[in-house]
Amino acid sequence: MKKISFIILCLLSAFWAKSQQRYELNSGWLCANVKEVNANGLQISEKGFAVSSWMNATVPGTVLTTLLNNKKVPDPFYGMNNEKIADIYKTGNDYYTYWFVKDFDEKAIGNEQVWLQFRGINYKADIFLNGKKVNPQIIEGMHLRSQFNITKLLAANGKNRLAVIVHPPDVVGNPNGGQGGDGTIARGLTTQYTAGWDWIQPIRDRNTGIWDKVTIEKTQSINILNPHVVTLVPGKRLAEGKQKPATIKVSVEVENPSVKTVSGFLQYAIDGQVIKKAVTIKAGERSEISFPDFTLLNPKLWWPNGYGAQYLYDLKIQFICAAKTLDQETLKVGVRQIDNIWNEHTKSMGAYVNGQKIFIKGGNWIISDAMLRFTDARYDAEVRYHKDMNLNLIRIWGGAILERPEFYKACDQYGLLVFQDFWFSGDCNGRWVDPMKKDDQWTRRKYPDNHPLVLTAIEDQVKMIRNHASLAFWCGGNEITPPDDILQPIKNDILPRLDGTRMFFDFSNSDEMSYNTIGGNGDGPYGIQNPRSFWGDKTFPYNSEVGSVGVGDYESLEKFIPAENMLAPQFKEKPDSVWDYHKYIGYDEHINPYGKAKDVKDFAMKAQLVNYDQYRALMEGFSNKMWDWYTGSIIWKTQNPWTALRGQMYDYYLDPNACLYGLRKGSEPLHVMMNPIDSMVTVVNNGFTTRDNLLVQAKAYDMDGKEHFYSQVFNSIGPSSVRRYFPLNDFLIKLDKKEGVFVSLKILNEAQDVLSENLYWLPGKDGRYSGLQKIKTVVPIIEATEKRKGQIAVTLSNAKDNPVAFFNRIALVDAVSGKRILPAFYSDNYISVLPGESKTITVDYSGSQKTAVEVYGWNVERKKIEVR
Template structure:
């Protein structure tokens, strides 16, 4: 009999669910189409209130204590029951402790949310298409099963941060136990697609291993395909994405000694895939055709691939050991953000929303996204979007803030999880590093767990220590990455000091760091961030409120819409958040505690923090051989629910002003100005009394001014331009002294220092007969601009900190919407700090959260929404 084409039958419809196990009495209720999750289905049936509103999260915690059963019915697929035809039931992901039954027969036992399963059900399906097959899946409580595993394995010291101990042994998205930015919503259900595949033979996987020649124009390597079922002939082809021409076709695969694997050698001229801003994102598709003896193509499988080289450069230098990425022989400053799952209910994230998120990051001039280890290995659509937009991906394995176990069943599950996901993602050019975990070595350091980096190099001995997870991060996971991917570096953890130090303490001279002594830790002033960097800053951040529409949508009672209300505090899961947030706002701005004003102040404070860090750490990118800082990733890009957090874009994809600050700091060519920060709040304490005093002249912040000016460039060629520096009175809007102009040649792919430690000589405001106490300083803004070929390409401003000492009367602000509604022009007669339009869903602005200088106007493009629809605020309004 001739083989049949491999076909797929979706099992997305006809799902129902009930509380309890198979034999429980509750009636089944209609569920959403799969993929779905229990909270979504209870919401669909009106059984719970929306956990994203008010304090409703508390009312749904009981769901995590119960078992839940899902059920669907379906007809047997066409072709089933014929000789040599196989039908497999495929679960791409089940969350988490799942027992599957088909027509009353148990077919599956799963305990790992990150695993896909294929089960041969050929003998269990009904032979005739008229009879309905019944698929049932029982999901046990992950919390209860986790607690049972903790008790069952007393040989392990389970230490977890942020949450209770039950998450430690459970292979489930860790953030669902709650984090300091997210709720406790322990879901369950078929969270990824379920379908049947019927075939005689099929292609299980297609992948490419390659090397680029010296000029990076030719790729040589191997295309491989793994075949299930009777073997036929395999032919490969390359096609450039978006083009009609086939680059290579009819490339016949040769059967190898490995079971079912066919390989073909190739050599082809290629166009490179580049990170955004450095070149085009050229992509190809590689296809495998499985051809039967009669010449019929029984299965075709295609995967995207991009050609690029990547190196993690870790070389000894004047600062310690470098840590930055080199792509296609070009050094890349990796400015970007950390990514958490975009929803607590993962099944409602659409391919379109993934693409919109990555497009938003790219439009914000971000070049890297770090997928944090407490979430999930993201959907294919996420990585397709990163490939398309040229975003580099730092991919953590899914371990975060815990000391994880290594008993045999756990190790086996983790190995299968890692291999499946590395294989699924290995063709994506955007993924340029895999990291073992998030902050697990900091757990080891904090609790004094055994870690002898130099003395003990035996992986088996690590399993016998009280930090056995070292076996995962320094043996098992790097082994898998090395075996499954060619040319992608592995890093044991984020953060990790590359093993140079004999202790685990984060070292700013080596590896990557998480800098949390702003906000957390010592709560240092954010103006000190330029001196708090490292070789690569993979986490840092500052909290802020989202825009008012988001707050009002999640807090439904008007009486609760004020800073510090129970409903507001409940949404913010960070310990001490209100004290920290108010402290930072009060240190820097005149407090206004009504909701619109306080929202604006938190956003401006966050934006200032982020901008200080990005522009000053990007300055430390330096020049070749002198790369002090290789990248900056803010914690975090997004939220998983509507809340106040460190996110620079809220749950509804509405950007905060900090998003635009990153966009400005990461322009291909950016100019920066910073004055010396006067920090009397952090002066060394008296050795005897251990206290600080403030017996100083605070007017120093206005009168003792030294500043730097520099230019950061990602361009690969030098540029000639002119820098203009103005000193503008905040009180009058007039220049307090003659502006400076300086010709400059901008270094390619690096930093050009224009001015260092220049002291501003202020005009005299008093004579010898004027009493000192009546003298009034005239605080000013330093405004710098860079022009190339007579066109202004970049600007920056430095204000005297703290802003709260300044007065802002009569700014003379004018806001003029264009008659076509597609732009808004804003101007002022005096310097304006932090002009912010209050954004909302359904609108899109080209810029926001900017300063205004006299004599200049700012035109903001309105890409969605009407120009007449906006409200705005600025400091002092």
């Protein structure tokens, strides 16, 4: 009888054998405020309950996003609009408590099982379907997935109504201007930044809503969940050539929701090989199944950006019964091994990938969008910008979220290692005495209130992202550990059991990461600095947060600063109210050497010179002391989830500024640079092999464009090393720098290809750039050609007798409207063209509009060029 039942069970699955079914419920939602609805969830989820007057809802999304999309509130990212939106701390929670309703067609046929999945709700929720309650206990916690088998709750005719009530966090915090407001936002398992920080104003609904994907999944009598893939790559590898074998370890949870025992083969396929195991899953049982280790011959390895390719294998897991697939999961797998070895010389941790030491060049990431409007395209663009900066790591800051799987997918693709904090910060969780906080340090130290919920959420989120090749490190929290009864289970149980392959740092600037011999908090500084300080002032040897400025250019400012507020800020005066509201940091002492800003356009252009110089010097200074003072540096911060006027390489609208390209230049894998302290020409090689027969060349150009040759030398540089070549000090003194001078450095190979080039603009003896202020206008020849769909080549040519065509911004624009096309990815930007030379920049973009290119520079008039 058991055999007959088993055969029938498999035959019932035959109609479904092609693939599993999964789709999002991402449109057609309606919502209403709880105070406007005089009914309960059992009633609302009945098809007969009238919702025609309800408001269109954005799901996934927050209540504030829905209100914005329905024009109920102004754009909180523009001007002072955020002040016009009611804050939940003053209104009470009901103001942002909403019912959400979605009608959908679905029914189960035969042995099908239907699952309702929520990837994130903030903060508490109850779910109803067709007049029945779905969740036995209230859903609580922003950072937690929920899944329900709704097969028996579906309507017989397939016409279903889903109703969800979403409550804000119980404690929303007073947005009193402190870091995380009064700190009490951290009493719940939610986003701390929403009460305000020094780079953002408060988010008025505190991100309340069904903020992440809602999915329907259909399986048969088997449901595959939470696959776990570990790759072991022993030894020290090179990025090229034949590889010794790697080991693949795979396990997966298998659930049988049916009333019958199911037997079959659980298998996975990778690189054309199939590994299978016979299994039997009893009715109502969930088991974790481990496969035998698999040896992958000559593997194609995954490397961080700048060190090699990011190869990803397709891996498919299936449960097979009588030659039919009952369920399957597919994922991308990068074969790599990440290790950490303490560097006794620097007193900091060193990161190793596939046996090779990696000098960490990282950026701190808050969240893609402060209102949680996530898209695959936006994630892809933001991570690609980090790749274009020549960075190899992104740190996810602890006051926000574990990012969504689509973020890690982009990091897998572009080679960005991820340093992942959990949901704690020193500001809210009590590291410092803070008069802005409501509770004392001992009380804040126990936040959040519900510790078991935190542990449950960590288990769930680890399972969600652990298979990504890019995920490199775990961290207890930003500048502080979690409470001990959370920290110890993370270290001693959860991560060893669910991962077991990644380093865990207790907190982001802990001594186990970077031994603090200097004093202070162990990170920073954060403000604008003399570029020489990055070279000469020793800081923490693996600095988790070190930063500078980041104001965008004029076109960026126009997007969120009203015309009447477009005023050049003055350093010694309180800035305009909108600039102040958007967290402006003063630039003037660094802009004034170029000439005091005449207006906001002049200010924005000069700010880009400062931006470029700051971030080039930052990464050059750290690279100059690679393995001597430092094993890595992580910039605070590289992106902006709100329209703040600080800490960004590109603005909220994905428009890059000169920070990005200065950092790109300073972070080149093979890079020539000049130490501003002793004028020493230095080369850094981040690669794994010796670079032979390199020609290192130095020239100078005066403000009229006259070339002054200094020296060039053939030499080599070893792997992962820094080499000093020759000083320029005497040469520059002889040139008499009373008005300033340009210094051009290049590395050429035997074919005379330029492998690295760098142009410095030096001030006169008085520290002012008087020569730049008087330099003659240049009219370069500019050509723009479409190379293929979505790629344009822009060439700037400068005549031999001209001065340097200095600091040119290239912008791809819509040929009709003149508006910038965003995002667009430039192989370089803010470029300078020496006399008698040409430079070609490629621009990648998506879209079908007619395009043009706008070019303007320090001494180049703005010009719009048609694309040929």
